Amino acid sequence: MRTVKISDSFLPSSVRKRVTPRTLVGIGVLWLTLCFIVPIVFLLYESLNFGEGHLLANYEQALAWTYINVLGRTFVYALVTTILTLILGYLTAYYIAFKSSRPMVLLALVLLPLWVAIIIRFFGVRLFFLQSGPVQQLFGTDFGILFSRNGVVLGLISALLPFAVLPMYNSLRAIDDDLINASRTLGAGQFQTLRSVILPLSFSGIVAATLFVFILAAGSYLAPSIMGGPANNMMANIIADTQSYSIPLASAMAVVFTGLLLILVGLFNHFANVSEVLGDL
Amino acid sequence: MLEVTGLTKTYGSLLAVDDLSFKLEQGEFATLLGPSGCGKSTTLHAIAGLREATAGTVYLRGEDVTDVPTNERNIGFVFQHSALFPHMTAKENITYGLKMQEFTGRDHDEQAEHFLEMVELGDHGDHKPTELSGGQQRRLSLARALAYEPDILLLDEPLTGLDRVLRETMRNEIKKIQREVDVTTLHVTHDQAEALSMSDRVIVMNDGQKEQEGPAKELYRNPQTEFVAEFVGKSTKFTGTAASPSAGGDGDGQVVAANATAVNVGDLQIHAAAAGGAADERLSLYVRPEEIDVHETPGGGDAVNSFSATVNHIEYLGHRNEIEATLEDGTNVTAYGDAAVDVEIGDEVTIQFDPEDVIVL
Numbered sequence: 040m041r042t043v044k045i046s047d048s049f050l051p052s053s054v055r056k057r058v059t060p061r062t063l064v065g066i067g068v069l070w071l072t073l074c075f076i077v078p079i080v081f082l083l084y085e086s087l088n089f090g091e092g093h094l095l096a097n098y099e100q101a102l103a104w105t106y107i108n109v110l111g112r113t114f115v116y117a118l119v120t121t122i123l124t125l126i127l128g129y130l131t132a133y134y135i136a137f138k139s140s141r142p143m144v145l146l147a148l149v150l151l152p153l154w155v156a157i158i159i160r161f162f163g164v165r166l167f168f169l170q171s172g173p174v175q176q177l178f179g180t181d182f183g184i185l186f187s188r189n190g191v192v193l194g195l196i197s198a199l200l201p202f203a204v205l206p207m208y209n210s211l212r213a214i215d216d217d218l219i220n221a222s223r224t225l226g227a228g229q230f231q232t233l234r235s236v237i238l239p240l241s242f243s244g245i246v247a248a249t250l251f252v253f254i255l256a257a258g259s260y261l262a263p264s265i266m267g268g269p270a271n272n273m274m275a276n277i278i279a280d281t282q283s284y285s286i287p288l289a290s291a292m293a294v295v296f297t298g299l300l301l302i303l304v305g306l307f308n309h310f311a312n313v314s315e316v317l318g319d320l
Numbered sequence: 321m322l323e324v325t326g327l328t329k330t331y332g333s334l335l336a337v338d339d340l341s342f343k344l345e346q347g348e349f350a351t352l353l354g355p356s357g358c359g360k361s362t363t364l365h366a367i368a369g370l371r372e373a374t375a376g377t378v379y380l381r382g383e384d385v386t387d388v389p390t391n392e393r394n395i396g397f398v399f400q401h402s403a404l405f406p407h408m409t410a411k412e413n414i415t416y417g418l419k420m421q422e423f424t425g426r427d428h429d430e431q432a433e434h435f436l437e438m439v440e441l442g443d444h445g446d447h448k449p450t451e452l453s454g455g456q457q458r459r460l461s462l463a464r465a466l467a468y469e470p471d472i473l474l475l476d477e478p479l480t481g482l483d484r485v486l487r488e489t490m491r492n493e494i495k496k497i498q499r500e501v502d503v504t505t506l507h508v509t510h511d512q513a514e515a516l517s518m519s520d521r522v523i524v525m526n527d528g529q530k531e532q533e534g535p536a537k538e539l540y541r542n543p544q545t546e547f548v549a550e551f552v553g554k555s556t557k558f559t560g561t562a563a564s565p566s567a568g569g570d571g572d573g574q575v576v577a578a579n580a581t582a583v584n585v586g587d588l589q590i591h592a593a594a595a596g597g598a599a600d601e602r603l604s605l606y607v608r609p610e611e612i613d614v615h616e617t618p619g620g621g622d623a624v625n626s627f628s629a630t631v632n633h634i635e636y637l638g639h640r641n642e643i644e645a646t647l648e649d650g651t652n653v654t655a656y657g658d659a660a661v662d663v664e665i666g667d668e669v670t671i672q673f674d675p676e677d678v679i680v681l
Binding site (some may be wrong): 215217218220221222223224225227228231235236238239240 | 368369370389390391392393394395396397399401403404405406407417420421422464465467648680
């Protein structure tokens with residue numbers, strides 16, 4: 040069996056001989072099992088009702104009208120966030136990849152917010168729009184941002200933008216300059232080149248960005264609780280609240296939510312061929 | 321058809337193209353030949369409008385197009401590595417150009433088919449570029465650049481990265497198609513064999529400047545500068561000082577004609593039929609390998625430009641041998657020997673060449 044070569048000075052040869060690819064995979068599998076698969080199995084188990092009544096009684100409750108309402112809101116918010124973040128992210132990535140003279144600096148600026156905890160960034164955005172904040176001082180209105188749907192979406196966009204810019208920047212930068220030049224010599228203007236050459240060739244980045252942003256937005260807990268009001272709760276908030284008094288019900292809600300998310304990703308996969316894209320990453 | 325005047329391009333303090341001017345007639349095939357970094361590619365990109373010139377004017381069809389964007393210049397451009405659109409089929413690559421240029425001469429589908437046939441890709445219209453071989457990709461790239469009948473075809477080292485045999489076939493094919501379509505063509509290469517074999521006219525560039533321009537034969541036979549003599553074709557170089565004719569002939573007892581030159585190269589004296597400079601002027605002499613005869617008998621000879629030498633390298637080329645021999649003063653001479661000449665490394669031979677064949681610069 041082939042052994043993995045680990046830096047010669049790093050480990051004694053007796054250890055080195057025993058470190059095989061299987062060992063390395065094993066660590067990952069163990070980690071996933073303990074921290075991901077086991078909890079999900081517990082979750083499934085907890086969500087079932089083994090006491091009085093129907094086995095799926097918790098699911099009946101989880102699919103009650105109010106919760107369905109939140110579920111719908113969650114996906115609508117996630118969808119709106121994804122669309123806006125993609126547009127903004129694509130423009131940013133396009134500028135950095137093709138128009139900027141110092142792309143590395145701009146890219147660092149895009150990533151910089153990730154160094155600050157999301158909760159602090161949300162408070163920052165909120166401060167901006169508060170009564171005493173600059174926006175209200177200047178315009179006399181918060182533009183309906185505070186404690187509203189708009190606030191949640193704005194918060195999510197600002198938090199998730201780097202996750203959209205990075206993959207799209209990567210796929211844009213991978214486009215050979217000569218392909219763009221070729222399009223120009225063939226008579227295409229800037230817009231035509233963007234539409235017929237750049238957009239299709241950066242498709243894999245757009246798909247990756249869509250997945251990142253949508254999944255992260257749908258599962259967001261902090262944005263609705265800090266930027267939104269009680270009417271803007273999303274699924275994660277409801278599950279967390281429920282969990283404080285009924286773990287079985289919260290588990291059933293979590294299963295329904297995750298299941299729906301998987302179905303949506305599956306549908307997306309069907310149309311955008313995600314496996315091909317993720318294979319490229 | 322194409323005229324470039326005073327073209328200059330600087331990158332910071334680097335002068336890439338320095339006041340370059342030249343002209344192409346309708347239907348002509350010209351090549352910009354020069355080593356990498358000589359500014360030939362920059363010139364081509366400036367003509368295409370892909371790079372902005374610092375100074376100078378580009379005229380196409382007699383119009384000043386210096387400030388016209390690339391997509392409105394109606395040019396065909398073949399890129400170094402094809403630059404085919406990977407997400408389009410071979411045919412779509414061609415129809416894209418037809419659509420963008422709003423080609424009206426013929427139905428786009430028919431025109432695309434016609435050009436696919438022309439480059440022998442008739443059966444490959446539905447293939448993606450990655451499914452084509454290197455040579456097929458280059459041919460498709462050529463078809464794409466020609467299909468909308470541009471006023472001028474620009475070729476930027478279109479054969480880079482192909483193996484030698486394929487390069488040679490592609491040369492002929494490009495030339496054949498160019499003649500068939502009768503399109504004015506400007507080709508850029510660092511490969512002198514490519515330049516000499518394809519072009520009606522070659523413009524040799526060095527350090528951003530034009531060294532010399534003319535038909536291939538002219539450049540090879542009458543180079544005007546040392547750079548051209550050394551860059552175009554193989555040759556043996558001698559450097560020395562002109563001997564003074566009035567000093568009473570030379571060491572070999574030969575009489576030097578009035579407009580001929582005798583040059584002292586170390587202990588040797590080389591005679592050239594062409595006029596050289598005044599006495600003691602430093603001169604460079606070049607002799608092409610096919611003009612040098614190798615005799616199996618050692619010891620030099622009484623004839624003019626006849627020296628003894630030691631063979632140090634032989635390359636067998638089938639129809640002839642390329643022989644490298646060292647003269648007594650250490651100069652290496654490259655000669656093409658007849659396959660019948662039977663010499664081996666280390667043999668003493670006599671090399672001899674005609675004063676008529678000595679290029680004096």
